[in-house]
Amino acid sequence: MSKQLRALALVLLVAACGGQREYSAPRELDNACSILAQRPSYSRAFRATERRWGVPVAVQMAILYQESKFVGNARPPHQYALGVIPVGRQSSAYGYSQALDGTWDEYQRAQGRGRRDDIFDATDFMGWYMAQTTAELGIPLHDTENQYLAYHEGRGGYARQSYREKAWLMRVAADLESRAAMYDAQLHSCRRA
Numbered sequence: 702m703s704k705q706l707r708a709l710a711l712v713l714l715v716a717a718c719g720g721q722r723e724y725s726a727p728r729e730l731d732n733a734c735s736i737l738a739q740r741p742s743y744s745r746a747f748r749a750t751e752r753r754w755g756v757p758v759a760v761q762m763a764i765l766y767q768e769s770k771f772v773g774n775a776r777p778p779h780q781y782a783l784g785v786i787p788v789g790r791q792s793s794a795y796g797y798s799q800a801l802d803g804t805w806d807e808y809q810r811a812q813g814r815g816r817r818d819d820i821f822d823a824t825d826f827m828g829w830y831m832a833q834t835t836a837e838l839g840i841p842l843h844d845t846e847n848q849y850l851a852y853h854e855g856r857g858g859y860a861r862q863s864y865r866e867k868a869w870l871m872r873v874a875a876d877l878e879s880r881a882a883m884y885d886a887q888l889h890s891c892r893r894a
Contacts, residue, residue: 724773724818733762733884734891736771743771746820754828759885760845761824763877764852768799773818797823804830827852834859845881846874 727743729735737744747758765771773796794801796817800808805817808829814822831848834840837856840847851859853870864870 726770726772730766730770731883733759733887736762737888737891740771740820743820746824749821750824750828753825754832754842756828756831756842757881757885759881759888760831760843760848761827762884763845763881764827764849765797765823766880767849767873767877768794769797771797773797773820773823798827800826844878846878849874849877 727736727739737747747761750756750761751758795805797820798817800817800823805826808826809815812825812829814825816822817826830852831842834848834851834856835842838851838859840851842848847859850864850870853874854863858864864874
């Protein structure tokens with residue numbers, strides 16, 4: 702094997718190993734302390750977003766649970782024509798926060814940050830979006846249920862109360878309020894330990 706070919710193979714091997722990101726979900730998604738113990742970078746990202754935007758860690762965690770189950774490269778499922786021919790995805794949502802292309806572009810223009818599959822950028826995006834929701838609609842940052850409805854439907858959809866036509870979405874939002882309370886209690890207990 703020539704020296705050039707070996708050098709190329711070595712570069713490709715290093716690039717393949719170095720570019721890997723951890724996209725899999727942590728175990729025990731009902732245990733905030735376990736999630737943060739498994740992924741210390743999540744804790745740093747959540748705290749940074751809480752400091753910058755004021756969104757409580759438990760609220761961030763509950764919404765990430767619903768949006769992506771903490772999977773960094775999550776995407777909506779494909780749609781199929783005739784039940785078998787893939788014709789695209791249901792939306793452009795991607796990453797931890799399931800940010801849509803247009804909303805993510807707006808965030809990037811405003812904040813200059815980069816990747817939906819990066820936990821720091823994804824949580825910062827959520828904080829940015831929720832802070833705007835508070836400014837526009839008056840929804841407190843700790844109100845998981847209504848923040849999620851505005852996050853899911855968009856602020857305009859929330860203002861028009863489009864969620865009222867979606868009983869399943871209202872159930873999900875109520876469940877997230879309970880999940881945020883559960884995560885908050887767990888976080889208080891593991892911080893004392």
